[in-house]
């Protein structure tokens with residue numbers, strides 16, 4: 001358990017690093033670059049500040065911090081629009097490995113993730129999208145320790161640069177999780193053109209590709225579902241970080257921009273809007289921070305907290321980005337100004353791991369309605 | 370039945386009869402585009418509410434609709450297509466403020482598509498606060514010499530004429546020192562540079578004016594009357610946006626997407642229904658407003674339609690994305706290209722909904738932002754007291770800018 005002071009120290013460290021390494025110019029360069037990350041920065045993140053391994057248990061090569069610290073990292077990454085396979089590796093793959101409870105797999109892969117050597121991701125959605133068990137139809141064939149996969153996955157973050165792809169597939173007794181390593185026979189990936197160019201999503205095609213079963217055959221869904229919820233909490237933290245940055249930019253701009261002989265920020269109509277944005281973001285932070293705490297504390301109803309956070313923060317981020325864009329006027333609609341990058345990140349992270357509609361439905365189910 | 374109602378029926382019949390006559394005399398299948406449009410202009414069916422001999426019949430504006438449905442059905446060319454700004458904003462401004470020679474000079478070429486128009490109003494320092502334009506026009510013999518920078522000018526790179534307001538007197542309060550011109554976009558000293566938008570392409574541009582020589586004959590309205598003249602353009606612009614809302618692009622697209630899906634969360638169903646109702650109400654309101662303004666120039670209440678249009682577009686395309694599901698994570702192309710004539714003629718429904726979603730963010734900014742529309746409604750329609758203005762009675766040269 002760390003104190004608030006230590007958490008804030010972590011925030012300062014990460015912000016300093018990202019201020020230098022994930023500048024707007026760098027984000028724009030990586031947007032246009034199909035790889036979508038800078039290997040040197042990736043290495044520094046692991047070696048200098050130990051970000052990849054922050055919340056990985058010590059016995060598997062990490063530093064053993066909790067989600068209370070990890071969410072600060074995601075918040076800062078959302079603020080800086082870091083363009084890197086961090087979300088895929090840490091939020092999706094590491095959580096899936098931890099939650100699917102297979103010691104051999106954890107020993108095999110988590111230390112590499114923690115040290116920054118392994119880029120990993122989780123392949124769940126297929127042609128039609130979706131983030132629940134129904135989305136998984138790909139059928140695995142084989143038995144015991146001898147499996148192959150044939151079929152396609154879509155919307156897989158950073159699969160094109162992943163050393164390890166965890167693939168959810170159907171087996172006799174239900175959903176199972178498989179490890180597919182880079183270069184495996186029959187494996188190919190293709191980056192799709194995303195609305196949000198700061199997060200790459202790839203198609204994964206598997207053709208009799210050899211795969212390693214993780215955990216017990218047919219028993220992966222419970223662990224996977226938890227991992228997806230934990231990843232949603234990371235995403236919610238990213239969203240509040242991005243939303244806060246949009247508000248900061250908007251407030252700053254409205255002090256500098258003059259129309260009618262006075263700063264925009266002096267118009268009551270705009271003051272009220274920015275005040276509403278502030279209230280919205282503060283509420284979203286409450287939801288995201290509490291969900292992170294619930295993951296850290298292992299609350300029994302952690303999945304409910306996660307869905308509340310994902311639904312709320314997604315909408316806050318989008319509303320904030322849309323309003324922020326509006327308050328910038330014509331300049332906000334240009335390619336040159338950074339606000340559209342946040343707007344697009346907001347929209348796409350709304351869909352990633354399930355839309356607010358989906359998560360509200362889960363909340364409804366949890367409430368028994 | 371009242372006398373007015375009878376008049377209305379007679380007017381409608383006349384417009385329909387003239388349209389059918391036009392289609393008989395100039396069968397669209399065998400008539401050249403310009404020839405058809407020229408005949409339509411002469412028949413008074415270009416702008417039915419314009420004077421006779423100037424493209425109109427002096428009939429209520431709302432009857433124009435009767436012309437367009439019939440022409441569209443018959444596959445006739447459309448005089449608005451590719452020149453929306455000239456047709457909907459330029460022509461009514463010329464008619465209201467130009468002299469006989471200017472009517473003669475500009476109206477027909479607009480309608481025939483011989484000259485495409487763009488709007489050179491906004492500047493880096495003058496957006497919502499349009500009266501703060503700083504582009505200078507200085508008299509030089511029979512001409513004016515212009516210097517300044519305009520920005521966000523849609524279609525300027527493919528236009529022939531620009532509606533421009535310039536400052537002719539900086540030593541009087543800002544609204545009083547402006548003059549309105551229609552300038553030749555091909556004149557020396559006019560430089561158009563495309564600006565890339567968040568959608569990827571460049572629909573709008575920056576326009577730099579360096580010692581551009583403009584003849585006095587290109588001035589619309591009196592010297593220093595530019596603010597009033599520009600109101601004619603702006604009021605018509607708002608109505609143009611509002612009536613675009615009537616094609617219900619996003620609602621129809623959403624409904625198609627909804628029907629293609631085989632499963633529905635109850636929330637999406639609720640929103641679909643809600644959006645459909647909003648679209649219908651907006652259409653009805655626009656129709657009512659059009660009928661009210663049958664006679665002529667739209668007033669400040671046009672702002673209602675502009676707000677409603679922006680909201681419907683934005684919320685409608687948000688719903689489209691939710692219906693597309695995870696496909697919304699993707700995009701069709703961010704390739705940078707300038708606007709072309711072809712892109713102008715593209716039916717909006719052919720454009721990828723994800724692109725239209727991004728484009729819709731501009732709807733609450735362009736043509737006067739939604740905040741400014743709210744201010745206009747509050748102050749000019751409801752008569753609420755205006756915000757304290759620090760810049761109204763001060764010479765323009767002494768107003769803080771930034």
Ligand SMILES: Cc1cc2nc3c(=O)[nH]c(=O)nc-3n(C[C@H](O)[C@H](O)[C@H](O)COP(=O)(O)OP(=O)(O)OC[C@H]3O[C@@H](n4cnc5c(N)ncnc54)[C@H](O)[C@@H]3O)c2cc1C
Nearest residue numbers: 267326327329330490491496497521523731735736738740
């Ligand atoms: C796609 C697109 C196409 C365009 N095409 C053209 C064109 O063809 N020709 C042309 O001349 N212009 C065009 N414009 C420009 C458009 O008219 C301006 O962008 C618009 O008027 C806003 O001005 P601005 O960008 O300077 O923003 P600003 O005026 O700086 O406004 C920024 C924000 O402050 C708000 N605000 C400003 N003043 C007040 C106030 N008093 N009270 C409350 N809120 C306020 C605004 O609503 C906005 O949200 C276009 C714009 C776009 C986005």
